[in-house]
Amino acid sequence: MPDEITETVVDSRITIRNLLHGEGSPFELAEDARKGLTSTPKTMQPKYLYDRHGSDLFEKITEQEEYYQTSTELEILRRIAPLIMDRVRPTALIEFGSGSASKTKTLLDEMRRAGRLEGYGMLDVSESALLAAADALVERYPRLQVVCEIADFEQPQPLPFPGKRRLLVFLGSTIGNFEVEDAKAFLRGPAERMHDDDAFLIGFDLIKDVETIERAYNDAAGVTEAFNKNLLTVLNRELGADFDLSAFDHRAFYNEPESRIEMHLVSRRPQRVTLIDLDLTIEFVAGESLRTELSHKYTRRSVEQLLEAGNLTLDMWETDPDGKFALGLARRR
Ligand SMILES: C[S@@+](CC[C@H](N)C(=O)[O-])C[C@H]1O[C@@H](n2cnc3c(N)ncnc32)[C@H](O)[C@@H]1O
Structure with a gap:
């Protein structure tokens, strides 16, 4: 608290x-990003998708x-x-x-x-x-x-x-x-x-x-893709990161045994990303993904x-x- x-x-x-920005607030993008981006597999919590632009995209x-x-x-x-x-x-x-x-x-x-x-x-x-x-x-x-x-x-x-x-x-x-x-x-x-x-x-x-569920997270207009990739914009802006949005693909698929949609950003090639504010460099191999959201059914x-x-x-x-x-x-x- x-x-x-x-x-x-x-x-x-x-x-x-x-209640977010008081001293001792647990809403710590820096800490959560360090933990999530250095774990295997790489993950980020979905709450960081919702900056102003992310909230507008969700409405769309x-x-x-x-x-x-x-x-x-x-x-x-x-x-x-x-x-x-x-x-x-x-x-x-x-x-x-x-x-x-x-x-x-x-x-x-x-x-x-x-x-x-x-x-x-x-x-x-x-x-x-x-x-x-x-x-x-x-x-x-x-x-x-x-x-x-x-x-x-x-x-x-x-x-x-x-x-x-x-x-x-x-x-x-x-x-x-x-x-x-x-x-x-x-x-x-x-x-x-x-x-x-x-x-x-x-x-x-x-x-x-499965088709109906997966279509909902892969709309033809690419709005969910933009929403997903907005996470990288948040990390670039808030933590001085240099994610290249065009080097990641949006991927959302139904994980049947877990009864959930998983939303990922998949690295198109081997790449290194630096987060200046965290004094951290992370590596992605080609095809490696960063999981950004779960949606259980x-x-x-x-x-x-x-x-x-x-x-x-x-x-x-x-x-x-x-x-x-x-x-x-x-x-x-
Ligand atoms: C899937 S949207 C649903 C919005 C709306 N209730 C609806 O039904 O359309 C999730 C909402 O929860 C908010 N949210 C996500 N994670 C949160 C968290 N950890 N604490 C508070 N709000 C959060 C987002 O900003 C967003 O407004």
């Missing part, structure tokens, strides 16, 4: 808490025809939002990895319709995404209090709005980006902090035919097991008619 939290009240309805990915996840999750959300509101009756919504919060409006609209919309807490590493979303939301909902936490959701934090009945949300199957054990550890954080009346709505991308059974290990239990399960995506409503055990 950072020693110091900077809190800024932007207007009377938006509070920004920066959600608009690609191949990326079924966003439209499918939205379709389910629209159908079940009234049901969830009846069942949970929240007055505050708290979202992890909120991004542009565009799908979240479906839930906020329903809370407003029920006359119960009071607070929205959004947590994301991407400051640009948070601030843009918060501005738009206070305009759309004139009485809404917004708390923006610029934070790493892997570091458990107190949940905002402790005095209210809360619906926690984690959309976009972002939970799939964790290693399996890390996903369990993540869930235990909110589970420990939830009250008995609170609930946790989580989006899960489901196991389906689920079944109802694997979700139940995951939730159980996270001290949660499944209360409601809804999918689209084709079973491509699911929303699970969980309670603490």
